[in-house]
Amino acid sequence: MFYSEIKIAEKYNYLEEKFLVAYKWLKEQDLKTLPVGKYPILGDIVVANIQEYTTLPVEEKRFETHDLYFDIQYLVEGIELFGICKREGLNENSFNPEKDVRFYDMPKNYGYIILNPGDFIVVAPEDAHMPGCRVEDSVPVKKVVIKVKI
Template sequence: MIIDTLENAGKYTSLHPRFAKAFEYLKSIDLNTIESGKYEIDGKDLHASVSAKEGVKSEDAKFEAHNSYIDIQVCISGKEGMGWKPRAKCVDPKGEFNTEKDVIFYNDQPDMYFQLTDGQFVIFYPEDVHAPMIGEGVIKKLVVKVKI
């Protein structure tokens, strides 16, 4: 997991062959005016979605992980709390892995919580189980899905 601000995104482009294109996309758009919806960047290898939803209580947050994609989650507005735990420490899956949606949920609880605000991002790798959208009020965010 990596947490930083968009101003420092250039530091991470060498970590994955598709990160440079992902961060170029983020620089090319106006985060303040982008509408909710899905956006293709590079086919199934790189795509984004924007949402503006009411935050949830930590106990109601979905605790999830992915196998085929890395998430770059950007807070556009609001304050988004997130929970995190290494996947190796999660022992209580909630059902089977959904291959079509590339997600598995867990009943386990996060080891730690942190908060993102405007212009901050987090990168979640498949080994990062995460609980997003924790907070009060509307949280507007953008998630770039990066094919491994």
């Protein structure tokens, strides 16, 4: 899965070495047994974060973006609804520079995909995303979010 606008399609190389290293790491790890935590893959350029949480209703989630990193979000266990829309035109309501995350008011229009185990999505800085939403019932999820520095 790859999500982008045609106007930025050539801005980033999603097969650049740093992305290939991330994809290779995902394939080679026993992700079901890795504990929650941070795993440097390529110094601070590519870092994996293993997360476990319970999905929540869309009404309890917010769209977010990152200025300095791409997200490669890979679902290990569970199922989640993953909201996606353009960052442009959103109303920002908070910013945490230490965590490189901006949050936004809920947009009027957005799309979503459903992530199942083994699915991933690459989210660029121009893409707002809302991970961790429940599909029907709230369920436990294990996910790897790989941060790839721009």
